[in-house]
Amino acid sequence: MKVKIFLAALSLGLVSCESMDLVPKSQGNTASWYTNETELSLASNEFYILGYWQEPLSSSEQWSDNTTYRLQNRNPGSGGTVLDGTLNGQQYEVYHLWEQSYKLIARANTMLENIHKAEGHVTQSVINRYAGEAYFARACKYADLIFFYGDVPYLENTETITEAEQQGRRPKAELIPLVYADFDKAIEWLPVSYGKSETIHFTKGAAMAMKARFALYMGDYEKAAKEAKACMDLGIYSLEPDYAKLFKQSTKVNPEKVFVLPRSIENDVVLDSWIVKNGLPRNAGGYGSYNPSWDLLASYLCTDGLPIDESPLFDPHNPFKNRDPRCCMTIVPFNTEHCGFEYDPSPAATTIMNYTTGKTQSNQDTRKVNQYASYNGLLWKKGIDASWMENGMKVESDYIIMRYADVLLIYAEAMIEQNQIDDSVLKAINLVRARAYGVDVSATSAYPTVQMGSQEELRKAVRIERRMEFAMENQRLQDLMRWKLASKALNGYNYIMLQPNDLLSNVVEKGLWFWGMTPQIDEDGLADFSHLFNAGYCTTGAQRIFPDREYLWPIPTHDMELCPNLTNNPGY
Secondary structure: OOOOEOOOOOOOOOOOHHHOOOOOOOOOOOOOOOOOHHHHHHHHHHHHOHHHHHOOHHHHHHHOOOEEEOOEOOOOOOOOOOOEOOOOOOOHHHHHHHHHHHHHHHHHHHHHHHHHHHEOOEOHHHHHHHHHHHHHHHHHHHHHHHHHHOOEOOOOOOEOHHHHHOOOOEOHHHHHHHHHHHHHHHHHHOOOOOHHHOOOOOOHHHHHHHHHHHHHHOOOHHHHHHHHHHHHHOOOOOOOOOOOHHHOOOOOOOOOEEEEEOOEOOOOEOOOHHHHHHHOOHHHOOOOOOEEOHHHHHHOOEOOOOOOOOOOOOOOOOOOOOEOHHHHHHEOOOOEEEOOEEEOOOOOOOEEEEOOOOEEEEOOOOOOOOOOOOOOOOOEOOOOOHHHHOHHHOOOOOEEEEEHHHHHHHHHHHHHHOOOOOHHHHHHHHHHHHHHHOOOOOOOOOOOOOOOOOHHHHHHHHHHHHHHHHOOOOOHHHHHHHOOOHHHHOOEEEEEOOOHHHHHHHOHHHOOOOOOOOOEEOOOOOEEOHHHHHOOOOEEEEEEEOOHHHHOOOOOHHHHHHOOOOOOOOOO
16 A cells, blocks of 8 residues: 655654654544544544644734834744744744644544545535535645745645655745635535534634734735635624633633633643743742733723823833823733732832732742742733632633624735725624623713724724734734734834832833833834833833844745755745
8 A cells, every 4th residue: 555644753754764754643544434424523623622722822912012022032942043043944933833734634634535435434524514614724735825924835735755755845926826716615515503512613604703803914815704704604603792701711612712722721731831821920829921012011902092102191109190091901901800810010019918818928020039030010800810829820711713793804904905994894893892892882972982993093903903902812913924014113222111219210110100201102012111221210121133034934944854855944
């Protein structure tokens, strides 16, 4: 029998013989498998392995201007970072995204090559459903590969070792229609829902939404708007009324989730322990080291709809006051209860209230007491509550890949980029904004509505809305890259607090806590803290470096060594 190779252990699967993943254990032997629905179901389970979807892109928030990590840019598991200007083909993020994508593509190809064996044993609709799942998985992974690497090898069949070694890169322009075609098959064959388990399996709506995202990323705005509108017109998705609730681990099924992969303590599929520890405050037993950036805090509009440097409502000494509600739902406001403790990073606050005991205690969340507390004074709040401290800090929050708010904003952005601006565009943005304020979109006096304006004005509005809405959801880097703003936003410094004693004398004791003056916001919604630094109110943390070449990632070194027809992207 001809020996086949799956794209497994390393990207194209060209590894030593003892590590070849020739037959995935969960799929059985392809010579006798795929003949009934049970076997098709077991084989399709492979598509839902969380690692194929979350790694490494679940860390991409750390590669953007939304986060800081002490005095360095931090990527867990990496020998370097995406933001130090030295991205290369041996770096974990580079080869792991490539590897995991081609692994799942191989699983999908195997299903599609063998599903004909079920003919005569199951109905055509059953065959189509499972084929639709395979097409969806393949389309999503090629979408990721094309976005980050551009031209990539395209495989729609399993390969012999010799065949795989001869693979080269196919032009992106040839691949985009193939990805659309896979999404179209998924849209045609996947059901609208599966009843109570609809957030587990791929659906028609998920295929429409992910096709819309891919089209948006490719600059195909007409197609992006069309597919987003088709998803909207299904009439089965809506916004969760409570923005904060949407991200809690107690919220498993709600009408906003279009495409999620569930985590489960029972099945030992939980949030990465590094994220849990770094998300929890030090007072609650965490590290509190993976922090929202000052850039992000400055980006939230005030309640009058104006940026902080234009709004008379903004107070740099109380930066959480009069801000878009998502600000306080995403970043822990000072002097509020969080995970059972008062949160106050001020060096003057050496003790805080423990709400569980009703007593004061040493404040581990200020650097005056604990030198490794948050360097910029900020902590993530989005999705994080006292339940993170339970069950041995095992957290089962769903991994959200697509939700309805994104569908609405994809539609709005795609229409704006076509300069087809009408009431439907304004409504799509305002639905998202009104939900943040906890009101109906029609209650126009209760929130700052987005009004009709020029293409440039509305382009800026939807970009700001995306940043406020999707912080900590691993979308910021891709947004900056596709808007060609990464080289601007990601070249510069993270700004952090002074050392505790200097912070006390230069800021706190002068009545200037938290920010000594208002940061400036530029035409792209990006914050400038240089004048605070020059005035001695803050200092610099890690320097972010994003060279233009990194708009496309390098091809993994291992695969280039094994496949002589693979060429690298420019600059590597």
